[in-house]
Amino acid sequence: MARWDLRQRLVMLVMLFTFALGMLAMLHGAPVSGASTMYTADFTALLITIGLLAMIFIGAYLFPKWIGADPLLMTMMNFLCSLGVLVQYSISRGSGLYHALWYAIGSILMVVVSLAVRRVKTLRRWWPHLAILAAMLLIAPLFNTVNGAHAHIPIQRVTDAVTGRSIITLSIQPSEGVKILLIILLADMLSGHSWRPDSVWAMGFAVMCVGLLIAEDDLGTCVLYAMTALLMFFAATGSFTLLFTGVAGGAGSAWLVYQNTGKFRTRVEQWLNPFMRVMDDKGGVGLKGYQIAESLMALAAGGVHGLGYGIRDTFRWVPEYSNDFVFSVVCSQFGAVFALAVLAVYVVILFRGMRIAQRARRRFHALLAIGVTALIGFQTFVIVGGVVNMFPLTGVTMPFISQGGSSMLSCMMLMGILNGVYACADQDEQDARAILGQYSAVRSTFIWTTREVGG
Amino acid sequence: MTKPVYDALSLSLSYLFMALGVAIVLCGAAWARADRRARKAASEPSTEAVGYLKLTGGTSKRVSPKQWFPVPVEGTVGSARACDVYIPSAEIPGKAGRFTLTQVGMLFSPVGGGSVSVNGIAYRVPVLLDEDSRVEWGSLSFQLNLLDGARDLAAARITPPLSDGSTVEEEPSARRLFRLRRGSPLDSVESDESAETDESDESDEIDYPVDTDDADELTESAATDAE
Numbered sequence: 001m002a003r004w005d006l007r008q009r010l011v012m013l014v015m016l017f018t019f020a021l022g023m024l025a026m027l028h029g030a031p032v033s034g035a036s037t038m039y040t041a042d043f044t045a046l047l048i049t050i051g052l053l054a055m056i057f058i059g060a061y062l063f064p065k066w067i068g069a070d071p072l073l074m075t076m077m078n079f080l081c082s083l084g085v086l087v088q089y090s091i092s093r094g095s096g097l098y099h100a101l102w103y104a105i106g107s108i109l110m111v112v113v114s115l116a117v118r119r120v121k122t123l124r125r126w127w128p129h130l131a132i133l134a135a136m137l138l139i140a141p142l143f144n145t146v147n148g149a150h151a152h153i154p155i156q157r158v159t160d161a162v163t164g165r166s167i168i169t170l171s172i173q174p175s176e177g178v179k180i181l182l183i184i185l186l187a188d189m190l191s192g193h194s195w196r197p198d199s200v201w202a203m204g205f206a207v208m209c210v211g212l213l214i215a216e217d218d219l220g221t222c223v224l225y226a227m228t229a230l231l232m233f234f235a236a237t238g239s240f241t242l243l244f245t246g247v248a249g250g251a252g253s254a255w256l257v258y259q260n261t262g263k264f265r266t267r268v269e270q271w272l273n274p275f276m277r278v279m280d281d282k283g284g285v286g287l288k289g290y291q292i293a294e295s296l297m298a299l300a301a302g303g304v305h306g307l308g309y310g311i312r313d314t315f316r317w318v319p320e321y322s323n324d325f326v327f328s329v330v331c332s333q334f335g336a337v338f339a340l341a342v343l344a345v346y347v348v349i350l351f352r353g354m355r356i357a358q359r360a361r362r363r364f365h366a367l368l369a370i371g372v373t374a375l376i377g378f379q380t381f382v383i384v385g386g387v388v389n390m391f392p393l394t395g396v397t398m399p400f401i402s403q404g405g406s407s408m409l410s411c412m413m414l415m416g417i418l419n420g421v422y423a424c425a426d427q428d429e430q431d432a433r434a435i436l437g438q439y440s441a442v443r444s445t446f447i448w449t450t451r452e453v454g455g
Numbered sequence: 456m457t458k459p460v461y462d463a464l465s466l467s468l469s470y471l472f473m474a475l476g477v478a479i480v481l482c483g484a485a486w487a488r489a490d491r492r493a494r495k496a497a498s499e500p501s502t503e504a505v506g507y508l509k510l511t512g513g514t515s516k517r518v519s520p521k522q523w524f525p526v527p528v529e530g531t532v533g534s535a536r537a538c539d540v541y542i543p544s545a546e547i548p549g550k551a552g553r554f555t556l557t558q559v560g561m562l563f564s565p566v567g568g569g570s571v572s573v574n575g576i577a578y579r580v581p582v583l584l585d586e587d588s589r590v591e592w593g594s595l596s597f598q599l600n601l602l603d604g605a606r607d608l609a610a611a612r613i614t615p616p617l618s619d620g621s622t623v624e625e626e627p628s629a630r631r632l633f634r635l636r637r638g639s640p641l642d643s644v645e646s647d648e649s650a651e652t653d654e655s656d657e658s659d660e661i662d663y664p665v666d667t668d669d670a671d672e673l674t675e676s677a678a679t680d681a682e
Contacts, residue, residue, distance in 0.1 A: 006486040013482055017475040024468060027456055039456045072486050079479060192549075305473050308465030334472055341476030348483045355491060363537040429494075 010075055011060045015053055018082040021309060022049025025089050025096075028310040045089060048100055052082045055107065067114045068423030070356065076349050077400060077415055083342070084401035087329060090310045091322050095403055102405045106412030113413045117420025118427075122364065123188045131205050134181045137174035138212035146171055151218035151395075175213060175221045176406035180413055182209055182225060183232070183371035190236035191364040199237070202229075214257065219264060220386075220394025224378050226250055231374040232367055264392075271392040291325070292389050294318045298328040299336075299388065306335030322403040324395055327387045343384065346399075350377045353418055359425040369421045372414045505556050505602055508532075508540065511589070512596030515544040526599070529555045531566075546593030560585055561599060 022045060029042030059074035081103050089096025123130065146152035156170035182205075189202035206229035213222035230246040233239075257264050274289030274296065287293045298315045301307065315321050315329045322329075331339045353373030360366040376399050383402075386393035397407040504525035510518055526532075530539025535549040552565040564581040565571045572591040573582050584590065590597045 006482060006489055010479065010482040010486055013475060013479050017472065017479065020468060020471060020475075024465060027464070028461060039458065039461055041456075072483060072490065076483055306469045308462060308469050309472070310465055311462065334469060334476070337473045338469075338476040341473075341480045344480040345483065348480065348487060352487055355487070359494070361537065363535065366537075 007060065007071055007075075010072070011056060014075055014079045014082070015056050017079070018049060018052050018056060018086070021082075021086045022046065022052065024309045025049070025086055028090070042093075044093070044097070048085060048089065048096065051100065051104075052078075052085060055103070056082065063111070063419075067111055067419065068118075068426055069114060069419040070352065070422040073349060073352050073356075073415065073418060073422070076345050076352070079345060080342070080400035083330070084326075086309075087326065087333070087401065088322060088403055090312070090333065091329065095322050098405075099403055099408065102408040103412075106409050109409060110412040110416035110419065113416030114420040114423065117365075117368070117417055118424055121362075122192075123184065124192070127185065127189070127201065130181055130185055131208075134178045134185075134205070135208060135212065137178050137181075138209060138216070141174055141216055142212075150216040151175060151221065173404070173406040175216070175218060176404075176410040178209060179221070179225065179228075179375060180410055180417075182206065182229065183368060183375065183414075183417070186229060186232045187364055187367035187371055190232065191362075191367055199233070202233070214253075217261075217263060218395070219257070219267075220382060220396035223382060223394060224375060224396060227378045228371055228375045232371050235370045236363075236367060267392040267394070271389060274389060289389075291319050292386075292393060295325050295328040295387050296389060298325075298332040302332035302335050302339075304335050304337055306331070306333050306338060309333050323397060324383065324393070324402070325387055326398050326402045327384055330401070342401075343380070346377070346380045349373075353377075356418055356422045356425060359429075360421050361425065361428040365421040365424055368417055372417050376411070376414060506561065507600045508542075508590065508597040509600060510595065511598045512591075513546075513594035515546065515595060517543040518595070524597075526554065526561075529553075542595075544592075544595055546595050548592075551592060554584075557583075559583055561588075561601065563590070 025045035026042050026049070027039065029040045029045070056075065056078045059069070059078045060071050063069040063074055064071045085096055085100045085103060088099040141153050142150045144150060144152065144154055146154060152171040152173050154171045185205055186202050189198045189205070192198045206225070210222055210226050210229075213219075213225060226246075227250075230243065230250070233246065234243045258268065259265075270289035270292055274287065274292040276288040278288045294317050298318050311333060315325075315332045318325045318328050327339065330342060350373055353369055353376070357366045357369035357373065360369055379396055379399055382391075382394055383396050383398050385391045397404050399411045400408070505528055506526045508524040508526055510520060510522045510524075514520065524540050524542060526540055531550055531553050532538055532540040532542065532547075533550040533552070534542055534544055534547040538550060540554075548567060548569050550566055551569060552563055552571060554561055554563045556562075561584040562581055563571065563573070563584050565579055568579070570577045570579045571582070572578075573584065574589050575591075584599050586599065586601050588599045590599060
């Protein structure tokens, strides 16, 4: 009973948070034209809030019944998604609507993936096809440059009327989809009985993905792939030799990239001296680590309790505040205590993911859960560490909160995998209990039979 | 709404959000802990061993001579780590088979088209293992030892005669409950045709002979009779 009470309490708390934040978003609305000190009520925010509340309820009560999803995981994920949608809405109305749209599509995909995981037992015959698909998806962006990297495929471009420059308004990031393929393929390759030959294929596939990401200059995703693959190998083999070899290889590769890539060297210098004053191209004086410096100032401005939702003064100078630096926005609006609570929610999701991996009866499912958990954990760690200047900044998104359709969809699909593994583990536990019931029934029948015989 | 009013409201609500954030984390952590404890308590009995597989013949690199492998009520056996009875030997398939303790003894079902040799006879179909049955894979030979409770259950397979020499009919629902596909030497791999048919019939999943309602009904009837 205690479990159900806790569920009700948690769902109520998350719904209360979403409702309060949504009401604030509605009151904030948009400035009345010509009067910068007046706000009008925004009923679009009200509609979004109702939708988010419905999603929280469906995730906590209906998805567990329909697809066997984990209610705790769903509630925590919906809390982060609601926060993401409303924070994006505070940044710009279009951004919030865009995020809500991808959240809805991602929820449908999550259900589909969750059901698929319960049915798929092995993908051995599809290994070559999936590996080729992954390679093609990673090679495709090499021919396009977006934001200084070759990680995106532009879908829609507009020409700026003033400058005449071409601006990309919509693009997709194939590496977000390939990370799902990476986890599924590695889990399948490493779960077989003859893991030694299969692990060579797995290693080859992981190295290929990492190599292509280095070629794309997408170092953040490259680090994610490498760490996730390494952890999955360690989970599958239990070999410390392999782990240390992988870490040493990764460190060596990082050194080589540092020596030969100007972009990465610049990132490290910015990380070490973010407030160093340098001359810019136009002869002015700027900060060497402009992005990180602005981010740190936004964090400091938020203080313990934040400046309040919708207050834009503190983060407006932070570059990419809806993508890479969305954690700075959360800190400045809600404060350090709330930001730590958000990080703790990620930790709860990670612990839950590891617990699901422990409960999984099939090796394939266990490795899937480990891979998904590791990926979400590393991604959060890498971006938050970059934003607070713990280590060099890499351009990855914060799961469920950062703006970006590809990121949102991939995160939701990852959660679909976790929920599918959870459902399978639940089913196996129910089977085991049925057997246990049989054992008790057998014992009772035996007593009954011997009594009849004796009588 | 004017901007100063909104700013004051937003700032005051930031304390509420801070408190809610902390409460959500604490509540989520408490739920996760309670769930873990509840599942642990529920799953503990299923880990109980009802017998042992003892290595009696053959050698393997990672299996010690006379090593014992605990056998739970139901599970899988094989050389894959995921198996409930994990025997690290290359001579045993990754998933050699499934076993289930039934009224009539330990039922072993080979899976994946493989076979198992029981008391010198190769089977590709589910076979009942008695106390001291000899199970062989390759050169490795194991002996099954059931614990006291399980041995009693296996003994129930032979219905004792009544005083007038006749035998007691099994309780009908019990017979329906434990409808098993028993293996016999006639179903052994010597007959290729029958083996193929059996292979096609036999899937990885055993049709558990238990209907939960029947099991409850039986338990209740046994309790009534005991009174």
